[in-house]
Amino acid sequence: MTTSGSIFLAGASRGVGHQIARILATQNVPVLALIRSSAAQSDLQALNVETVVGDALNPTDVTNAMNGQISAIVSTIGGMPQDGQRADFLGNKHLIDAAANKGVSRFILVSSLGAGATKDAIPATAYEALASVLADKEKAEQYLMDSGLNYTIVRPGGLKSEPATGNGILTLDPHVAGSITRSDVATLVCRCLASDAAQNRVLSAFDKNMVYGTAAYREFVV
Template sequence: MENILVAGANGTTGKKIVQLLNESQYFNPIAMVRKEEQQTYFTAKNIDTVLGDLEEDVSHVFKDSKSIDKVLFAAGSGGKKVIEVDQEGAKRLIDASNKNGVKKFVMLSSMGADQPEKAEQLQDYLKAKHNADVYLKSSGLNYAIVRPGALTNGELTNAIALEEKLHTRGEISRNDVAQTLVQTLNDDVANNVTFEIIKGHTQIGEALNKMSFVKA
């Protein structure tokens, strides 16, 4: 079992990710939360937790928890602190991951983060995500950057459209995003790649295995 640190574990998508990891035979989740009271939700389910605030130094997280094999960054400020959390918080965790020999860093990004200057909305958020993505790519870590379309609260369909660049907008449920992120943690798929996803007709595992684009 690999220990997976989940940043943003207390978020809507983060909780889905942690639950999937907890049900997995391959992964053990470590839920990273900001406040002690947020630990209760996870400890009640016998899920490991660690306290860490992305607006501050996070190097202690790797000492205060079990040995961390991989990191899944699903944190977000909800548009309130895009520089402090979405950009600089991600950079802090990338640096700490590098220093602690993390084997893979999976980043939940956003469609449009490749060209934030062209966005009609959320330009500041997309710029922050873009900067975090660029930082991860240049970090030397093995990475996967996942850029979903507009998130919905729909049911799990386990079917997506996946390409390095989809050239079309679309929606995708948080459940399908969470499932994709968890499967992306596997060693044999999505290494040093960036890709976009929306709802589609290809099974998630099949879509990940079929990625034929050049590593970005």
């Protein structure tokens, strides 16, 4: 992958974000990672990933973190609320605003199946349990699509912490869902970074051997 600057990665401390950092590091792609806690710094720095400690819920932290030349932003943030606020919408809003102000046009948002048109693709019980989180993720998706930035939204299904299978796929079809490992999601996101075809697309991600049900779909190749 050839870039004209660093990939600004929010959410690199763990999960999909950390796996993305690892993949980009092996490709010698410069990464600037925004992390909430310094606990993850040593591990990331061992990968030659530059880190800055800050909170995506604080717009000043986000603005100050985006130093130097940045070619694209990848956000995997979300999860448990802090001081009553969740980063799924507000944190991503701050990242999108900062990207627009800095003139960074490329933004990849890792969201979730169940958001937007994929609501009916996941079991009703799962949607009910995650309804408030998915509502915030959907707001972030819409804010990004309305921002004028060159976006890609990746909606992974049920996340697994097992080793990568290499069977992760993307589709434009909002009616299909399945599970996928975090490592395979990270691989798909990195492919999207290098793909013109993935620009201004909303894509579902799952393992082709972990599909829920028997629905047919067409794979989106990046």
